[in-house]
Amino acid sequence: MTPPGPPLEPPPPGSDLPPLPSAEPRRAPRNAALVGLLVGVLVFAVAAAGFASWKLVDNSDPKAAPSPSPAITPTPSEPMPSTPTSLDRFYGQKLDWRKCGRDFCTHLEVPLDYANPSGKTLELAVLKVPAQSQRIGSLVVNPGGPGGSGISYAAAGSLQFGSVLSDHFDIVGFDPRGVGLSDPLKCLGTQGLDRVLAYDPDPDTPAEVAGMDQLMTEFGQSCLDNSGDLAKHVSTKEAAKDMDVLRAALGEAKLDYLGASYGTFLGATYAEEFPTHVGRFVLDGAVDPALSNTELSKQQGQGFETALRAYLKDCVDSGDCFLGRTVDQGLARIKKLLDDADAKPLSTGTDRPLTEGLALTGIFLPLYVKSFWPQLTSALKDAIEGHDGKALLDLSDQYASRGPNGYTDNAMDVLYAVNCLDHDDYVESKDVPKLIPSFEKAAPTFGRAFAYSTSSCSKWPIKSGERTTAIHAKGAPTIVVVGTTRDPATPLAWAQALAKELDSGTLITRDGDGHTGFQQGNTCVNEAVEAWLVSGTKPKPDLHC
Template identity: 50%
Template sequence: MVRVKRLRGIGAVLAGALLLAGCSDAGSAKGSKDAAGPSKSGSGPADLVPMPAAGSISWSRCDDSSFECGTLSVPIDYGSTSGPKIKIALIRQKATGPDRIGALVVNPGGPGGSGIDFARYAASAFPKSVLQRYDIVGFDPRGVGESAPVRCLTDSQMDTYTQLDPTPDDPAEEQALVTGFTDFGKGCEAMSSQLLGHVSTAEAARDMDQIRSALGEPKLNYVGASYGTFLGATYAELFPGKVGRFVLDGAVDPSQPAVTANRLQGGGFETALDAYVDDCVAGGSCFLGATRDEALTRIRTLLADLDAHPLPGDGKRSVNEAIATTGVLSPLYSRDQWPDLTVALKAAFRGDGLPLLELNDVYYERGSDGHYANLMYANAAVNCLDGPAAASSPDQVKTQVDEFQQTSPTFGRALAWAGLSCGEWPITPSGKPHEIHAPGAAPILVVGTTRDPATPYAWAQALAQQLDSGHLLTYDGDGHTAYLRGSACIDTAVDTYLLTGQTPPDGKTCN
């Protein structure tokens, strides 16, 4: 699946780019008995060993005087809690008013998104009423950002990797893609061997409970977006008795196998692209064409042409089909970024690929100096550990392509081939798809957007139905996630829940 950095709004998203890991498979790493009481019912993880007592967080002022920074030591392996530890990096802004409710832990998704960066965003974007009554706490999950980051490739190797042909046309191109995926995994193993087998979502959820305990909170209050909904649901499965107020926005369906999730996400992006071109056509004199079909055909033709004839980019990298596809996908996450897509497509039709390349670089978190953040490395490591690959061979992909293309004529073929990204992963997956019920958990608010490109609305419906205490709130709109996206109706419902615990009426839909 795909993601793009977007700290302007909640919901940096789900999984690796077209040449990275497919959707997270609802990892259920083997669990541990914990004083918080991990669930033994349903399909939840098994109880094996006691959880350790949480350590302490030593807070000190960050550069910004309104934030405190700290670290918390946690076991690398919860099955061997006396073994090596890593430090989880945290950030906190204390509640600004009286009548404090507690700490509100936030996660932006990914996997691989920085919770530290997101907490800084939340402290400026969340309403005053929430900031007055909650400490805002963010953390970089294990393997991410400042928390023992996973590394896999050099920057120049990553440049090459992002340009691999995502739609191979012959055996040589197929082999090049397989080799690229294999070398990526080998690089992760060589550069991050100690942690690579211990970055599952279940282990990150256990880290969250260590954080909860270290903060002195009896319950965990949480806002998670996109993949962060899977992290939150996994926590609820492990520790249902410790669930406080949980907002899961842009939800993932943990029961979907990777191949199904990737195909459905392709459909989500196709829906978002349809909405973009419909908006262009409705405005009159659309540069793409007079109808939806004309507009889509022009975009698809551009991507196909770039497979053989790349455009100039930044002088060092050209813009081929891989770069352009990522550049088109990236701004579909938010309606606010549709104008960026228009600028980039118009430039490409003039023979200038640089704006598409810049959108690609935002997606991959590649800086102007050519350095990549670790987001995509963590993304692949988590996804490939959380569940079986969508495909294990080119022949298997070929049996899937037609169905992918039926669901997503524009992106389906590339997403089908992306299913190979975990096929040669050096670490055996520790999880598998399964429903999450979390019996005994307090009411959980699941938020879904009807035209969400990255986490299709049906996933929010599914998660809300699976969770014994799930309540669905619907945003009839465009873009990935709904909270703080401009809908006063959604924001009021979420804020009311966070402040009072009252869920919206069943079936509530906002525009």
């Protein structure tokens, strides 16, 4: 499967929308069997740019049988909620659906600044995959990011969401403000973003620290220079308000929602802002909004360390693991590879050598999906035994949506811009060394890099003053939270915490590897999620699958 082309500029209102990735034949976007989802709540230093989620669309467990269809119970019909008069023009708009491939496309108009609704507006691209039979309503979906395309996510249809949800819901995805086919945020060009992603993620000298700070200053300034006020208005709170406008435009009194990874933060933020508008919510691969940026970084580094150890245990248990006879030997071998790439980047046969930063993202990507572990083994063997970094570079490029002619979407730009607005509790780079011992204790392989990620927004020129806090969503109905025991990007502890913080949260735990739980080959999780969304049947308390 070839990756999609570069993001298209949204056409002016009233013109035909371009064909989207759902054009015939139905297929999953991104390469191979992946839906590419950037899911970084943190900004991971200058090299890794947050954490990416790559969701497998075909179940990796061959024993997993298709879920039986639960009884159909639509969300009870209720009057449409009232809205502020100043936003009537937005809440009252009628969507002009047009055929695009096998699906339907439209644009949603929202204010750039909700504090000034009579000012500039944005056009958000929306895609609907109609229910195949027995429609009960609309299910709005978000893949994560920030920066992931809801258009591409929804376009995968039953490949991504299974036949049960696709039969009964119109699957509706939108590109959030600044993303993809919506009015897109524009920051760095290809060369500039290449420099950011290749830079040393754990600088060793004052000059390297200064270089990291300078890169981030230039990055943020490029967003302002090329996108103006949009760079100031791509926060998660604003995206949540957009989602309520979408709810009304879809004609739904309550919002039914499935969000993955960062999409759980978006969904939880919506529930906090509009608790009485919440229908049936599933937050899969959850983020804990109560944590500071520093704690999020440390715990995420620990999550990747846990996933790496699981990969190495699998390698060792299989016999004749080239990385060593024990997990600790394997960790030491990989750490040496990263240190060697820091000292002298590996040749890749291209004009882009494999730096430590690129090697890190190349290692991270396969940890999201267990079926990609063999690719990681092959790439590591090439790098360690053959001193050839091409395979790891290719994995890193998949992580960052970089094609042979540049980046195929603007997800990395959005990732930084949103994170720096949402998490303005950065650490100055000069203070990072104080954090390193505790980070290295939590994540010996990745600790230093994740420690320096806490300073990524310190030089971002737009200061929002935002601090994330625990979300309770008082008054909302049951919200289902899903966590996975060895999830690298959103550790299980985050899902456990969010389920407790929400007044009406209930937790489903998947015992497994990889990122997120729904449609990952676990029939128990799939049936519980589908029963909740389709029939309103609550999962058993603290369900373990």
